[in-house]
Amino acid sequence: MNVQVIERDGEPEYAVLPWVDYQALLQAAGQRPEAAPTQQDVDAPKALSELSALREAKGLSRDELARAVGISxxxxxxxxxxxxxxxxxxxxxxxWVLGISGWQA
Structure with a gap:
């Protein structure tokens, strides 16, 4: 088993291991192995194609959002x-104005 130990203040805090080893440990403990997380499981940022809907959900007009962001x-x-x-x-x-995370290029 290949385990990486991450320490804080000289004390072990986390153990990082390959997914296959993690699955084997779950099985040995009598638990059902988990499926690997997919990209959809990750909290991905909203697509720019949803910008209009996000703006409307915040109750902002196009003028209000544009002025808050500093564009026309x-x-x-x-x-x-x-x-x-x-x-x-x-x-x-x-x-920042829409209160979402992840739109950083």
């Missing part, structure tokens, strides 16, 4: 329609 309403409309891809700074600002 027209440019926000282009982002919402998929005509333009925002840069990293705009993504961070959109995420």
């Amino acid at each position: 309403p027209h440019y926000l409309g282009m982002i919402e329609s998929g005509e333009r891809q925002p840069d990293a700074a705009i993504l961070r600002a959109l995420a």
